[in-house]
Amino acid sequence: MGASTVTLPDVVGVPPALRHVLTDGFLAHARRRPWATALVHKDSEITYGALLHLVTRQRARVARLPGGEPVGVPAVKRPETIALVLACLLERRPVLLPSATLGQTALERLYAQAGVRHVLDPDGGSAGTDLSADRPGDRAADRLGDQTADRPGDRPAGPDDGDRPALLLTTSGSTGLPKIVPLGAEAVGSFVRWAAKTFAMDAGTRVLNYAPLNFDLCLLDVWATLASGGQVVLVDPDHALNGPRLLDLIDRHRVQIVQGVPMLFQLLADAARETGAARETGAVLPRVRDALFTGDVMPGPLLARLPELLPGARLHHVYGCTETNDSFVHTVADARAAAGGPLPLGRPLPGVSALLVTADGAVLEGPGSGELLVSTPFQTRGYLGAGAGASVFVPHPAGDDSRRYFRSGDLVRRRPDGSLVLEGRSDHQVKVRGVRVNTQEVEHVLLDHDEVAEAAVLPVPDPLVGRLLHAVVRRSPGSALNSLRLRGHLARRLPRAAIPSGLRIVDDPLPRTPTGKIDRQHLLSAHFSEES
Numbered sequence: 001m002g003a004s005t006v007t008l009p010d011v012v013g014v015p016p017a018l019r020h021v022l023t024d025g026f027l028a029h030a031r032r033r034p035w036a037t038a039l040v041h042k043d044s045e046i047t048y049g050a051l052l053h054l055v056t057r058q059r060a061r062v063a064r065l066p067g068g069e070p071v072g073v074p075a076v077k078r079p080e081t082i083a084l085v086l087a088c089l090l091e092r093r094p095v096l097l098p099s100a101t102l103g104q105t106a107l108e109r110l111y112a113q114a115g116v117r118h119v120l121d122p123d124g125g126s127a128g129t130d131l132s133a134d135r136p137g138d139r140a141a142d143r144l145g146d147q148t149a150d151r152p153g154d155r156p157a158g159p160d161d162g163d164r165p166a167l168l169l170t171t172s173g174s175t176g177l178p179k180i181v182p183l184g185a186e187a188v189g190s191f192v193r194w195a196a197k198t199f200a201m202d203a204g205t206r207v208l209n210y211a212p213l214n215f216d217l218c219l220l221d222v223w224a225t226l227a228s229g230g231q232v233v234l235v236d237p238d239h240a241l242n243g244p245r246l247l248d249l250i251d252r253h254r255v256q257i258v259q260g261v262p263m264l265f266q267l268l269a270d271a272a273r274e275t276g277a278a279r280e281t282g283a284v285l286p287r288v289r290d291a292l293f294t295g296d297v298m299p300g301p302l303l304a305r306l307p308e309l310l311p312g313a314r315l316h317h318v319y320g321c322t323e324t325n326d327s328f329v330h331t332v333a334d335a336r337a338a339a340g341g342p343l344p345l346g347r348p349l350p351g352v353s354a355l356l357v358t359a360d361g362a363v364l365e366g367p368g369s370g371e372l373l374v375s376t377p378f379q380t381r382g383y384l385g386a387g388a389g390a391s392v393f394v395p396h397p398a399g400d401d402s403r404r405y406f407r408s409g410d411l412v413r414r415r416p417d418g419s420l421v422l423e424g425r426s427d428h429q430v431k432v433r434g435v436r437v438n439t440q441e442v443e444h445v446l447l448d449h450d451e452v453a454e455a456a457v458l459p460v461p462d463p464l465v466g467r468l469l470h471a472v473v474r475r476s477p478g479s480a481l482n483s484l485r486l487r488g489h490l491a492r493r494l495p496r497a498a499i500p501s502g503l504r505i506v507d508d509p510l511p512r513t514p515t516g517k518i519d520r521q522h523l524l525s526a527h528f529s530e531e532s
Contacts, residue, residue, distance in 0.1 A: 020089060020166070020185045020188075020189065021188070021189030021192045021193060021227060022089065022166075022185075022188055022189065022192055022223050022224075022226070022227045023086060023089050023090050023227075024227075025192070025226070025227030025228060025229070026048075026086060026226045026227055027052070028229075029048055029203065029226075029228075029229035030048040030049060030051065030052040033048055033203060033229060034047060034048050034049030034052070035047055035048075035049065036048050036203065036204065036229065036231075037231045038050075038051045038226060038231065038232065039051060039079050039082065039231070039232050039234060040231065040232070040233045040234060040253055041078065041079050041234045041236075042234075042236055046079050048229075051079065051082070051083060051086075054079065054080060054083035055083045055086045055087050055090070056087075057083075058080075058083050058084045058086075058087035058120075058122070059087035059090055059091060061087070061120065061124075062084075062087050062088055062091045062093055062120070063091055065093070065117075065118050067117060068093065069094075069114075069115050069116060069117050069118075070093070070094040070095065070096045070114045070115060070116050070165070070168055071088050071093050071094070071095050071096070071116065071118055071119075071120055072095075072096045072098065072111050072114070072116040072118065072119035072120070073085060073088070073095050073096065073097055073119070073120055073122070074097075074098060074100050074107075074119070074121075075097040075098060075099055075100050075212055075213035075214035076100045076122065076213075077100075077209075077212065077213050077234055077235075077236070077237055078122060079234075080122035080123060081122045081213060082213070082222065082226075082232075083122070084120060084122045085097070085167075085213075086226075089166055089167075089185075092164065094164075094165040094166060094167070094168055094182065095166075095167060095168065096110065096111070096114045096116055096168040096170075096180065097167065097168065097169060097170070097213055097214040098110050098111075098170055098178070098214060099170065099178070099212060099214050100212070100213075100214075100237075102178070106177055106178075109177055110170065110177070110178065110180065110385075112385075113180060113384060113385025114168060114180055114384055114385060164184060164185055165182035165183065165184055165384075166183060166184060166185040166188055167182075167183045167188060168180050168181070168182045168183075168384065169181045169182075169183060169214060169215075169216055169322055170214055170322075171322050171323075179383045179385075180383060180384040180385050181216075181322050181323055181380045181383065181384075182380055182381070182382075182384050183325075183378075183380055184381070187325075187377065187378045187379065187380070188219065188223070188378075190351075190377040190378055191219050191220075191224070191325050191326070191377075191378040192219070192223060192224045192227045192228075194326075194349060194350065194378075195219070195220045195224040196224055196227065196228045198329075199220075199257055199290050201224060201225060201228040201230055201257070202228055202229060202230070203228070203229035203230070204229065204230065204231065205225065205228060205229075205230035205231065205256055205257065206230065206231045206233060206253060206254055206255045206256045206257070207220075207221045207225040207230055207231065207232055207233065207255065207256065207257040207258075207259075208221060208233050208235065208249075208250060208255045208257065208258045208259070208260075209221040209222050209225075209232050209233065209234050209235060210235045210240065210246075210258075210259065210260040210261075210264050210516075211259075211260065211261075211516070212237070215322075216320070216321075216322045216325055217259055217260070217294070217295075219325060219378075220259060220292075220326075221257070221259050231253075233249065233250075233253045233255055235249065241267065241509065242267075243267035243268060243270050243271030243274075244271045244274070244275065246264070246267055246268055246271065247268055247271045247272060247275065247285070250268070250285050250288065251285055251287075254287045255285075255287065255288060256287060256288060256289050256290070257288070257289070257290045257291075257292070258285075258288050258290070258291045258292070258310075258313075259291075259292040259293075259294070259318075260292075260293065260294075260295075260516070261293070261294065261295040261296050261516035261517065262293050262295075262296050262297065262298045262299065262302060263296070263454075263512065263516050264293075264516070265291070265293060265298075265302060265306060265309070266299075266302055266453060266454075268285070268309060269302060269305045269306070269309050270453075270477060272284065272285075272308075272309050274477075284308065284309055284310070284311055285309060285310055285313075286311055286312050287312070288310045288312065288313045289312060289313055289314065290313060290314050290316065291306065291310050291313045291314070291315050291316065292316045292318050293315075293316070293317060293318070294317070294318035294319070294320065294326075295516060295517060296516070296517055296518075297422075297440070297443065297444060297447065298317065298343060299447035299448070299452070299453075300339035300340060300341075300447065300448050301339065301447075301448070301449075301450050301452075303315075303332070303335050303338060303339040303343075304335060304336045304339035306335050307335050307336065314331055315331065315332040315335055316329050316330070316331050316332070317329070317330040317331075317332060317343045317344075317345075317346060318346075319345045319346065319422070320376075321406070321408060323379060323380050323383075323392070323393075323406050324374050324375075324376045324378065324379040324380075324406050324408075325376060325378035325379065326349060326376075326378070327345075327348060327349060327352050327354065327374045327376050328345040328346045328347060328348055328349065328352070328354075328420070329346045329347060329349065330343055330344050330345060330346025330347070331346070342421045342422065342444065343421075344415075344419040344420060344421055345412070345419075345420040345421070345422060349376065350377075351376065351377040352374065352375070352376045352377070353374070353375045353376075353401070353403060353405075354372060354373065354374050354375075354420075355372070355373040355374075355396070355397070355405065356368070356369070356370035356371070356372060356373075356412055356414055356420075357370045357371050357373055357397055358370045361397055362397070363396075363397055363398050363400075364414065366414070367413075367414050367415060367416045368413070368414060369411060369412065369413045369414075369423060370411070370412065371407060371408065371409065371410065371411060371412070372408045372410045372411075372412040372420075373394070373397075373405040373406065373407055373408065374405060374406050374408055375403040375404060375405045375406065379404075379406060381393075381404070391407075392406055392407040392409075393405070393406055393407075394407060409425055410422055410424075410425060411423040411424050411425065411438070423438065423440075423441065424438040424439070424440035424441055425438075425440060430459040430467055430469075437469065437497055437498045439457040439458070439459065439469065440457075441494075441498070442457045442469065442471070442490075442494065442498050442499075442500065443455050443456065443457050443471075445489075445490060445493045445494055446471060446473060446486070446489075446490070448493075449481075449486065449489050450476075451475050451476045451479040451481040452473055452474070452475060452476070452481070452486075453474045453475060453476045453477075454473070454474040454509065454510045454518070455471060455472070455473045455474070456471065456472050456510060456518045456520060456523055457469055457470070457471045457500060458470050458471070458472070458520060458523060458524055458528065460502075460524070460528045468500075468501040468502070469498070469499075469500040469501060469502075470500050470501060470502040470503075470504070470527070470528060471500040471502070471503050471504070472504045472506060472510060472523050472527055473486065473503065473504070473505050473506070474505075474506050474507065474508065474509060474510055475505055475506075475507065477507075481505060482505065483503040483505060486503055486505070487499065487503065504527055510523065511523065511526075
């Protein structure tokens with residue numbers, strides 16, 4: 001079906017703040033440039049016209065669903081999934097995107113918490129799986145504040161659509177069942193507008209999508225890209241750890257914007273080094289103009305290698321979380337100089353308010369450390385389901401404004417010059433032989449060693465002293481690093497109580513969660529099951 005045969009929603013005269021920026025942008029580009037490439041998937045190119053055809057077919061399926069509850073769509077990274085999400089948004093149906101790697105029991109619990117009655121398979125020819133026989137779904141509208149009780153189809157957005165939940169993302173689930181994070185249409189639209197302006201995203205901009213579709217990074221590298229008329233280059237999850245293939249994918253498709261966790265850049269840098277050694281020349285990605293790293297600590301030695309890998313790129317350290325989306329951005333002026341210390345969080349995004357709160361609940365005004373509280377134009381109004389009662393969404397501690405703040409759980413230090421530096425997590429504070437230790441600080445010191453590629457520090461129960469620290473370290477390829485040398489490095493930088501009792505040095509990559517973070521639970525069971 002050609003783009004010209006599709007009836008587009010009439011949004012003329014509707015104030016921009018009340019329109020769905022994501023879908024309106026996509027539809028406009030599909031109408032004007034149906035021949036342009038929208039997605040690259042397994043080396044096949046899908047044009048905007050072809051994607052709109054998929055959306056139209058999926059939209060017919062969604063329109064047949066009764067009620068107004070959220071629709072479940074497993075986040076399998078495929079063009080059909082992206083089309084189904086767009087179809088749900090066009091039908092004003094909230095869409096829950098659970099990880100494609102979740103087990104069936106966890107999936108069912110998530111669907112129950114969100115009030116999902118219908119789970120749609122992107123390839124299915126029927127209306128989808130009906131869960132209402134086992135679980136009533138009429139609570140969903142109540143959970144979503146009665147904002148999904150009707151399904152207006154093609155009607156222009158109404159006055160409540162800014163708060164209407166659109167995307168239901170999930171947290172990583174690293175501490176248990178993932179929490180459901182509903183984002184309203186206006187929150188998504190605000191983020192899309194910011195991303196497009198900040199990174200000059202327009203028609204034809206080529207953006208790599210490395211993260212899973214349920215991860216908040218996709219707001220930029222999938223949804224903002226499609227709203228801007230750009231080209232999304234999807235990384236096949238089966239090859240997400242294959243550095244040479246990733247390097248070739250970015251180079252062959254002339255990707256301009258790359259966003260990912262530091263692990264992605266480690267894979268690329270290692271692959272470039274190996275390729276460069278084989279060719280006796282440097283293997284670089286000269287077309288990348290913006291590289292964004294987020295979600296984990298960027299090791300100093302890796303940061304120092306990025307200018308060679310990405311000679312034409314601006315390097316951005318992005319701070320945020322699923323609940324608030326991006327909150328701070330720091331553009332690195334000199335990567336090699338910055339590699340010698342922790343990167344600052346950077347400048348708050350427009351409309352972002354941030355506070356440091358001390359242990360006694362006071363707002364810190366000058367230099368010092370405290371928990372970071374953030375309020376953004378892009379944030380959720382609160383968790384859905386079992387996480388709804390979480391006390392992490394709070395008013396201003398001093399009542400100075402009416403905004404809702406998210407307690408990040410991150411310990412942040414404000415320097416005398418006003419810059420903010422991440423010190424660790426409040427939940428990573430443990431006592432070892434009576435001394436309080438921040439395990440992330442120990443990890444930072446390990447990662448500062450030139451021959452350390454990855455590191456995880458884990459508190460392991462001990463029958464004599466309560467807890468001991470153990471570390472699992474992956475050394476760089478070709479390195480002969482041993483525990484004796486590594487202990488010397490730690491001893492020069494840390495107090496005795498913070499030096500791990502056990503150091504396990506491995507050559508294989510550390511296990512990762514679907515969102516790219518180190519899987520600490522897996523490491524505990526794999527390496528320390530006897531101790532625990």
